[in-house]
Every structure is written in structure tokens, then in C-alpha cells.
Amino acid sequence: MTLDRPPGVSIRTVRDVAGLAAVADYFSDVWQTPRTAPPYPAEVLHSLVHAGGAVHAAYVGTRPTGASVAVFGPGGDTYSLVAAAERGLGLAVKQAQRDWALGVGARTMRWTFDPLVGRNARFNLVKLGATGTEYLVDFYGPMADGVNDGDESDRVTVTWELGELGKLGEPSPPYEPGEGDRETAPATHTAPDGGTLARRDPDGRRIWCRVPEDIVGLRAADPDLALRWRRAVREVFVAAFAEGFTATGMSRDGWYTLTRRATA
Structure with missing residues (x-):
């Protein structure tokens, strides 16, 4: 291709x-x-x-x-x-x-x-x-x-x-599958800016986690706040990956989608 x-x-x-x-x-x-x-x-x-x-x-x-x-x-x-x-x-x-x-x-x-x-x-x-x-x-x-x-x-x-072309070369969609459920999922963590950092759906198959809009600019302007974001996101990701989640999506407004396959 x-x-x-x-x-x-x-x-x-x-x-x-x-x-x-x-x-x-x-x-x-x-x-x-x-x-x-x-x-x-x-x-x-x-x-x-x-x-x-x-x-x-x-x-x-x-x-x-x-x-x-x-x-x-x-x-x-x-x-x-x-x-x-x-x-x-x-x-x-x-x-x-x-x-x-x-x-x-x-x-x-x-x-x-x-x-x-x-x-x-x-x-x-x-x-x-x-x-x-x-x-x-x-x-x-x-x-x-x-x-x-x-x-x-x-x-x-x-x-x-590499053998799966997937979305390569296609326009990025504005939303990820299941993203519409994010706002109704219970919040689990608070971000350093006081907003919601992470949400988890009730069936335990998806976690959403937010990152700052511009971490490079934030590091230059307020390195202490940038480091608090680092450790807050780390807490969510380390726990999620330990449970078998993987990162499968990122929305235009800065929210990761972490997913876990259903177990038999």
C-alpha cells in the first residue's frame, strides 16, 4: 500500500x-x-x-x-x-x-x-x-x-x-466506539485540575482516562503541575494494565479508552 x-x-x-x-x-x-x-x-x-x-x-x-x-x-x-x-x-x-x-x-x-x-x-x-x-x-x-x-x-x-492495515490512511473519526458511554460512567479519580480524571463503566470492560491538553507547554509553564498529572495518570494506567486492560483509543478531547475483553 x-x-x-x-x-x-x-x-x-x-x-x-x-x-x-x-x-x-x-x-x-x-x-x-x-x-x-x-x-x-x-x-x-x-x-x-x-x-x-x-x-x-x-x-x-x-x-x-x-x-x-x-x-x-x-x-x-x-x-x-x-x-x-x-x-x-x-x-x-x-x-x-x-x-x-x-x-x-x-x-x-x-x-x-x-x-x-x-x-x-x-x-x-x-x-x-x-x-x-x-x-x-x-x-x-x-x-x-x-x-x-x-x-x-x-x-x-x-x-x-503490520499485516493488518486497519485504519492506516483513513481519516481519523471524531469519536471512538463506545465513547458516548463515557459521560454516564461513574468517575473514579480526580485530575490535578479538579475535573474528572478517569471513569469506569459498570460492566468493567472499559476505562476512560483524561490527559492534559498540552503537556509539553504545561511542563514549561508549571513543572510541578505537570508532574502531578504524570503521577495521577500513572496511577490509573498501572492499575488498569495490571487488570488486563490495553489502550485502544484516544478521543479528540484528550480521553483514552482502555478496554478489556470479556472473560468466558
Whole structure:
């Protein structure tokens, strides 16, 4: 499956040293680190490519506008170590990763993302049709980049079944299945802003959990409040995942849907 790309955008696999250095610079700009201390140095990217991994980059002309790094892992899985793109290009970058992974015989791709970044959750769970399968508390430890500094690095692992196109390339619906039941479900937790943080339906098959509208901006403006959001959402997710829930949806207004299959 080949997706349409915005005019003037090209995507290619990057193997040369100069191209990998440009990708490293791009990641520095995204994560707001000095270019002398990128989150993924060019020599690391070169080693990953040499070991059989893949670096893909999107370009407008010669300027990188998105990039991703993936490796082939145990059991036939692939792991996306990092991905970032300008608005409107994320789907094309992930499609390039998917095509590469299928070409090396993989059927599943996994990666992690910050659960408080609602737009990323919606892209992963709704646009791609992946599933949040694991909650990782303070996964990276302290991070000193310009995006994550001062917060704890909780992450959700998503699993993307590559053979199931699902919603890939389709417009994101404004609502998730069952979202209409959210407002009538009993509240279980209060958010740091005083509103409802989480609700659970009476039959125990769905939990809804809210995240702040802009956690990156909140971290910069009020890091203490951002950290309270982190720990509040963590409490809901850790308990839910321990009960067998997975993250399956994210609404436009910032509510996760966590679902659990009925037991026989």
C-alpha cells in the first residue's frame, strides 16, 4: 500500500554518513538539544544501519522534515527506536518503516511514546490502529532534553500488527466506539485540575482516562503541575494494565479508552 504524500515531499532510506548526520541534527532540533549532543548521534545511527537496522527520512527539497529509526529484534519483531515528523508527514514516515519491516520478514512493530502527549496517542492508536500493550514507569530515568526535562519518563509500549492495515490512511473519526458511554460512567479519580480524571463503566470492560491538553507547554509553564498529572495518570494506567486492560483509543478531547475483553 502506497500513501499519497504532500507535494514536494520525498522519503528515502538513509545510509550515507552525511545523510545520517543531517538526521541526527534534525532529532536535536526536535528534542531541543545542542547539535553537539544529539539524542541519536550520527555514529550511533551509522552503527544501527550497519547492524541491519533502517533509518528513513522525509525531505522537502534537501531539508529533513521527518525521520525514524528501526531495528530488527528477537522473535521476528521490529522495534521503532525513534520517529518524529512535521505535521502531516508522520503517516508517510511510519508507512516507510512498515514497508521496510515487512520486507525483512517482520509482522509486528513496537515502540514507546509518552502517554501524556495526547496527539501522539491519537496518531498511534487511532490513525495507525496500534494498541497500547504495556505501561513503563520512568522508563528512561531523568531526561535533560528541552522537551522532557523536569518530568518523569513514563512510556506506553504500542504494538502494531503490520499485516493488518486497519485504519492506516483513513481519516481519523471524531469519536471512538463506545465513547458516548463515557459521560454516564461513574468517575473514579480526580485530575490535578479538579475535573474528572478517569471513569469506569459498570460492566468493567472499559476505562476512560483524561490527559492534559498540552503537556509539553504545561511542563514549561508549571513543572510541578505537570508532574502531578504524570503521577495521577500513572496511577490509573498501572492499575488498569495490571487488570488486563490495553489502550485502544484516544478521543479528540484528550480521553483514552482502555478496554478489556470479556472473560468466558
